[in-house]
Amino acid sequence: MNATGPALGVDIGGTKIAIGLVAADGRIIASEVLPTEAELGFDRAVRRICETFERLLHLNQLGAKHLDGVGIGCAGPVDPASGEINNPYTLTGWMHCDIVRPLAAALGVPVWLENDADVAAVGECFIGAGRDQDPVVMLTIGTGVGGAVITGGKIFRGVRGEHPELGHVPVVFGGPECYCGRRGCLESLISGTAIAAAGRAAGLADAGQVFAAAANGHAEAAQILSTVRQAMDAAVWTILHTTLPQRIILGGGVVEAQSEWFLSVAREAVARATMAPTGAVTVEPAQLGGQAGVVGAARWAMIRAG
């Protein structure tokens, strides 16, 4: 690896875009957060990202020539090969949106696009919960559910270099409808959106209230969490029996808010597995929180430039 950093990391989610200037050791030198406002147009978002790049570089007395490059993690589906975002599901209207070419043209440095779950896992493997572990599966439970597999230091890729969408493994037959067209996907059961929707039907405002009410003996809330537990348990077994990772990392806003609960469900599932080597698989919380995307995206640019 000849890369010396720094690099710019961009983390594009449904609600916000985080942009950071990251040093070669993973430290965030400076960062900014913009609202995504996908529905206001892709070109507008690209323009604002470029403006933020210029501001971050200027304020830190750097030029683009000092950068290894730019890494972008974006809520998928994305196509790393073509540089296109194809995610009208959570980024309204963003279909066939080439983000690599305009950013590369603006800065004159190489730009790489990856799925947000992949770069978050790269970040955790760099300076977080995935250090010295192989393979690593990171499951991110927030507004949606994403997953990533890192094996031998590389992002595991499917056909055409694309990203397997772990949030859509089926875990419950006849469960709630998922936007992907199936019922009972992991995302339709354990995402913050899903827990909140189930909670609202029981008169509870959000996922946090569901957990609080269940702890206070609220029967419907307990029933919702029983389904979440069942889905989470199945997801961990699916991960164990498809990927058999050394480390399962749990991240995302929903996990951060209920860390002990999710870790305990996942660890119990691992402990019951007889077809995985005893004691070889561990479950740990993500360490980088909301910074994993920016750090991992920048790290990916350093790796690719190296």
Next chain:
Amino acid sequence: MNATGPALGVDIGGTKIAIGLVAADGRIIASEVLPTEAELGFDRAVRRICETFERLLHLNQLGAKHLDGVGIGCAGPVDPASGEINNPYTLTGWMHCDIVRPLAAALGVPVWLENDADVAAVGECFIGAGRDQDPVVMLTIGTGVGGAVITGGKIFRGVRGEHPELGHVPVVFGGPECYCGRRGCLESLISGTAIAAAGRAAGLADAGQVFAAAANGHAEAAQILSTVRQAMDAAVWTILHTTLPQRIILGGGVVEAQSEWFLSVAREAVARATMAPTGAVTVEPAQLGGQAGVVGAARWAMIRAG
């Protein structure tokens, strides 16, 4: 790759051990099949495998010095690193059984042990349904259910180099008990053993009779197949959303006997997926049948020796 073959391939299953002398182009020069008779002891099986090696080499006027080596595929769990078979589940009494050392000592050539599902997939990728495809997932449905992922020409490995047991992904809540300790694993629902057991409860002798009776309007048989279909559909979705392979290969005795049925269920599942690139994932039957294990095991020895 400097290997020029031939190599010996060994395929150890619960009922039989197939042994073949395989040319560098994948052609089986000669082969023999022994009953496994695991309960009669591991040492006896090793002795009979060595005798068969000597016979195959002698009859083909070859010496061990002409071989690239020996590849062994065995019903898992196996530990490729230590060379140990740890599968008391389907090989009665075979726990901590080092098969690499005695065979290497007997022939004086390198010996490699892998999971049987992995070497079958290596065989199919060599001269069968997986040629020029990447990644490849092979799902083998026979007495049990095995799976393998080949990515970039390599066997995908979990922690400690071990094999993820795809037969134990959970597909139905509260389904039948599996020997792994969970209910509703893929293997407990779609294996030949599972279909036959469900059939016997409905007065049908075996898996073949279940398919035949369902085709003739037998309600209980149709109900059994409805569950098998549901489990198979979930398994394909799990494969798509964890691994996103270019090619899914379906193999094993149960698939061979009902090829159209299984292919159609799997292809319908792929066609419904919206989170996988359209038209990028195909499902094909295995082409090597019962020879995949021997060819793949020998091929693995050629690759490792190369």
